[in-house]
Amino acid sequence: MTTTEAPAPYGVPLPAVAARTRHTLGRVLAALARSAAIFVPVFLVATFVTFALRSLSGLSPARIQLGEEATPEAVARVEAQWGLDRPFLVQYGDWFGDVLHGRLGTSWTNGADISTLIGLGLAVSLSVAAFALLIGVVAGFALGTVAALRRTTWVDRAITGFVTVISVMPAFVVGIVLVTVFSVGLHLFPSAGYVPAEQGLGPWLAHITLPAVALSFDVVADVARQLRGSLVGAYRENYVTGAVVRGLSPRRIFFGHVLRNGLGPALATLGLKFPALVGASVVTEWIFGLQGFGRFANDSAQAGDVPAVQGVLVVSIVLVVAFNLLVDLVLARVTPASRRGV
Amino acid sequence: MPPLSEKLLTGTAKAERAERAQEKTPKATEAARTAGAGPASPSGPPSPVLALRDVRIGDRAGGREIVHGVSLTLTPGSAVGIVGESGSGKTLTCRAALGILPAPFEVTGGSVEIDGHDIAGLFPARWTDLRGATISAVFQDPASYLNPSIRVGAQIAEVVRVKQGRSRRAARRRAVELLRSVQLRDPELVSSQYPHELSGGMLQRVLIAVAIAAGPRILIADEATTALDVTVQAEILDLLADLRERTGLALVVVSHDLAVVAQLCDEVLVMRHGEVVEQGSAEDVLHHPRHEYTRLLIAEHEQYGLEKFRTPEEDA
């Protein structure tokens, strides 16, 4: 064995210290950097498109304030007040600068500060969305896991069938069914309105439960389906055989090995689900009479209040980006293998 | 040029092993059916750690029999090799002994005893106790048998902790010791790395370290060196031989490569189409092959076996 000591088997020529640092802090930073690299351009493009909407729409605050009969001079005067006579790119630059400082401008319809209005709505919407995510994750997790552990049995088939049914139920259909059964029929929950958590946890939960359940169906379905798929896939992997041969118990293999690797795709699904959740809030808040973010979006859009709509879109993008960053960070912690392909 | 079989043997099969290879044990009644040679027993008749008696494996759905009766007895510190082309049933036989036959297959006849326990009546919990602590295995493609998202050291420490009840810190220390004992340079570094950061040869060493972490008495090496290049393969084989001598580990070495088996084993089974076509001491099988297929295997080696030129130190 003259060649035994050749350096060939050592694929990583890094010094030990560097390698270890890379594992801990570096992993988190790399995930952040990668996410930022994707989302900074996303943000720029999306805000530009959003801002261009006003020019494309031809809407003007003068129309809203002065009515259809306004003279061209009056219209020009109002537009100048709003700074709309300046070149497009200058307007975009100013607006973008304000957005970066958290200022979203004032509403065309009532002159109120849009940031404040959206902030009020967000408290409602985020309560509902967070609760919906919680339900979605817990229920989806339970269903997906049980289906995977009992794969190819009737339990698996029953869960798969149930998941298929709820996956084709749009949030507003679920919402109507829930109102019919639990509010109108059984009087268990209030059918509309919102009570802040400060005025009592019970009433708060009572008001957000039905909308959250309505929103959660889609999340439950996707998480369950994805988790079942990836867990079943993980159970087919050789490292499970390896763990069995090492004499680890089925429990330990599931929690320590299979779940760890099966979790990634389900988490990634959650990141992709969030925009849908924000979108669907438009409909569910309408059904449940919640003065939330989605309702504000709908009302401003129908009123032609362009700055308000722009504000809504910017905030929705920020929400989506922030949520995806969060998911990426968790992903990086759970499965370092996810970095390999990127 | 001396015949290949001699060269294959002289590497590690020491003279003593060849001497004791002819002994017969009373238990090897089934073995007599094929080759007449019993398993090796170093001094006296120690109880076998692994005994397969006429093990038959079939396809539950199709009712087809895939493996038509394999018998072998493994005593502490001995090594049995199974040679055959892919699809000959050698891997299924190993998996049957480990209790991990894939879905449609099951043991349809014969018996497997691990350390005196018949595996037919084993409860899952008992299996969990037995695996790792008494019987363990390494396979081809070592990367896939390690969890990709857990550091190597933690995977070894987990086995130590669970199987031997050591503390977290002691298990970590033991993991590094184990990595050192499989002759990895810088075991601390390796212990903190993920499987995808290691080369194939290193991974196979890691897999061996994991497999022996709970101090098993039997190690099944199923094509453990197949995907490795020749020098690394030789190192791994040396490592296995070393472990066997140092710790009294009994080996089952499965390979399609006659040279690998010859280098490590006292007894050899040659399998083809699920049938044991020849069984006997390594020396016998290599020097005086009785079956046509064995002769073919040896002849192929002499024709194409370039290994002998690449590893000149194997030439005695």
Added chain:
Amino acid sequence: MTRRVLALASGRIAAAVLAAIAVLALFGPLLAPHDPLATGDHPLAGASGAHWLGTDYLGRDVLSRLLDGSRVSVLGSLEVAFTALAVGAVPGILSVHLGRVFEWVTLRLADTLVALPFLLFAVAVVALLGNGLTQAMLVTGALVSPLFYRVARAATLAVARSPYVEAAIVSGASTGWIVRRHVWAKVLPPIAVALAQTVGVGFVIVSSLTFLGIGVQPPAPTWGGLLASDLGYLGHQPWAPLAPALLIMVTVWACNLLADAVRDVSGEAGRALTGRPGARPDQRSETAPAPSGGV
């Protein structure tokens, strides 16, 4: 491929349901027993011989309104699917062949679009750019297009890396010829899967928008609009939302079923390319799961 899809029970069921929906869309107004806009004297009546599904709050025949409204939903969802296909697939295929700059730009754009809550954008854009369903569907189609972009790109990449395409490139074949001759066959099945899925998504979007009263002027009947008007009278007619809700759900389900059937007959390749099931975390950026039923 069509024949093999129809050989599956699921494929036949899906095709039958979708065919029935198509018939409704084409001939619905002719099949309607009453004028969908004619108000009657018996508002909120239950099912009867004259009104199989009862009447709404203005005494209009619900069945007639459902039949009449089917055309809007079907046209709208087809519009979404084909806009998405047009906007997404071509850049997806080209991104592999037109060099790194184009690839980078289109990838970032796809990331952008997929990150946007598309119902919110559809609502915003429609309200600002004019209250028409067509605009809404075009916008939604553009926002869903990353699905086609990724599917087409993944399939093209798979083909581009295969030896026979390399051979074609080496032998001096033009880009156009390679796309036509080799890429198309590989791209078609996953595109068909994505089309079926997006038609389903389109249905949900049209229903959601019409539910909000966006895109269609009030007296005109739509499935979503029916649900919205039922919402106000749940106390009187708790079962009223059942018919339009079931219609929407069955249609979406049939679309998904068809997508699964196509995926099944196109084998592992199609399965891998469309993400679900079991997309690995490290392939996240290349195979985004398809947007399923919800919005």
